[in-house]
Amino acid sequence: MNFNAEPQGMTTTVLDDLHARWVRGFVPMTDLDSTPAPRQRVVRTLLSLADSGYRTVLSLKFPYQDRPLPQPGTSAMKAELARVDKVLGAVLGKVDILVIGNEPFLETREQDRATRLNPFYRRVAAHVIAERGRRGGAALRTRLYMGALNRLNDPASHTPAVNGWLAHVKEVRELEGVDIHPHVVNLAEAKKFTDYVLPRIRSDQRFLATEFSLVHWWKEHWSDPVPRSYADRYGVPADTPVWQEIRDAAADPVPQEQWRYLLMNSPWFASRKNYLANHVQQMRDTGRLAVATYGVLQGPSMVRDIGPRKAPWLLNSLHANRVARPTPDGKLARNPAFFDSFRALQSVSGS
Template identity: 45%
Template sequence: MRPMVNAAPSAARLSPPNGVLGANFNGDPKIMTWAGLEQAEATWVRGFAAMPDFDEGDKEDSNSHLAVDTLLGAVNRDYGAVLSLKFPYFPKKNEPIPRPGTEEMKKDLARVDAVLTKVMGEVDLLVIGNEPFIECPEDDRTNGAINDFYEAVAQHVIDYRTKKFPDGCKTVLYMGALNYLDDPKWIHSGTERWMKYVRETPEIEGTDIHPHVNKPDGAQVYLDYILPRLGDKKFLATEFSLVHLWGDHLEEKIPAAYAQKYKVPADTEVWQVIRNALDEAFPKERWYDFLRESPWFEGNKHYLSEQMAKFRATEKLAVATYGIGQDAAMSENEFTEKSTPWLLNSIYASATVRPEPNGHAAPNYAWLEDFKRAQTS
């Protein structure tokens, strides 16, 4: 099955998405620019919005409100748009996930309604949940609470869409997203029920997955789990990367050629170079030399296009999206050997590389060209 060609933004919405690659800003739309999307030849955009930011009376200046507004702006520019609804009950709030019928559940549904009034019929894909099994307490993952909650939210969204758009609606619904399926302890009664609900609920188009892995073929375990359980449904991969492979190399010595060229002590470790780039952004060629001379990165610089080929080969992929930029969460805290190096994934490198002469964020090494290559390959 040939993927839809991302020739121009207007092409993104002519038919249901099939094997599309888009850009993901997660929860920080400020890292994305229309010029950057155009340079990357992207035609789809994805972000998430945290539901607690939509309480009545709250100021509409949060990243979550901006995420919704940005996606609506993308729609107006003829980009395809994917919005994930995030319910961060853990670890940020460290609270049990609400039970249907409770006052807390009613509050969440009111928050959902505040978003639905803006996006239903506008965005192309609405994903119910961001990373549900991470964003709830451990006990609630297997005691039925997480499934009760997200099934109740899904039914509420389905009912809203049916009532407001009785003649049909462009916004289709997915459940999302499953994490850590490469770890057996994250596959259990909760994930089984999740997939059963996806498979058996006509109004749900499929599930999302977030395969952040430590080896080039690491996402295969995710596919092996979901594909037999999808039935005739499809899947999204709104986040995917080799971030854990990068993390495995943070405490290695830097490449000798890099150390010699830039007069850096030979015993400097990878994480220290990244920290130095965050403290004072590097010239582009220095950052490129660092990654180009690192075998663990250079040998995987086509991961994005290679993984997209694997997703598309299933003939079940609707949309995958890849990180567009280095957001504040990647750089605002002191970077150490224990940090998760998300910033190595990004298409643009606003935090570790000096801006281009025109003021735009410089492309991160490798990913911009691989992203463009992956549009049609």
């Protein structure tokens, strides 16, 4: 299960209903300036779930889209490492996997990607490795990965900086592998991620997929009209775009059957009903998958300002908790294609 930075609603009831064993979130490092790490909501949630017996993954997010990345040896780097230490003190030996970085190439200014990015992340990684070693004991059970790489289905993303990132992962024995985020339109694009990454790291290293989805496929059909049968059945104009119907559902949630009818009668969605099972199997077939986590709940940001240009992340989620009403006995609405697939995957050997 992945909740990114929005742990609201991530209860053991939700997890157990899905038979989930792993949970992942990310912490923006800037949060540590105002909130002690054990009280930061993502860290607090993961530590609580770890205490309850779930396996946990925490990604460290360094948001530098609008300012230069600090460089080793500077006061800015020292300040960043101090933030890292706050998190390490709270989570080493408690979370199962710590990912150094969230989406570094998207969270760094374009002009810094070829120059500042790798020196920054190499320094952070060296610091984390040294601190874990200094603490020893239980801290050593927290495994370390670098993450996460995006858009590897696009050859334009196969830059010297990305190759330098992977070369660093390969050369550092304390790193167990790399995280990838295959947000794609089909399985052929998804496979390009592992085809690119795996030959560039050591054969004893593995990969995580802490985020993966068909969000770009959904976006291609976000402005399609609702199915004609849906329009007739629920009394909406036949030219109503999908995004508008979903915007209205977010404002006034619909019955679960109506949500199911909308999606499963839309060919662009129904044709991808086996995507989750097929993508996880594709990753497992590499023999190198460590853990894959998938989005479970529709968060507040997903339903904010819905319009034709908004990325439809909410169509990924295993629950339709913000667009469809719960059942009379309080059960959350389910993704009509992926919920059962996710549960079935938990009973099959693999991560």
